[in-house]
Amino acid sequence: MTKKTAEDGAGKPAPAKKTNALQKPLKPSAELAAVIGDGPVTRGETVSKIWDYIKAHKLQNAKDRRQIDADDKLKKLFKKDKISMFEMSKILSQNLG
Secondary structure, X not given: OOXXXXXXXXXXOOOOOOOOOOOOOEOEOHHHHHHHOOOOEOHHHHHHHHHHHHHHOOOEOOOXXXXXXXXXXXXXXXXXXXXXXXXXXXXXXXXXX
């Protein structure tokens, strides 16, 4: 067994972990910030906060829970009266930067 030296890798700090796309803090657009608040948020936090808002205001369609019935704030964000939860992800991504 040989002793490791600085030349062959001993004593070097471990490389910093890279932040993945879901963990990177992003700035919400004005329309999105009106719903979830201003300040940097990750994509995961954005989805969580938007669902909290939808549930708190009872905006899921009663007959089809995959559909969101937008209130005034969400209409400004979604540009529609109704939207599917699948479309919502795309729109949220477009409003983070």
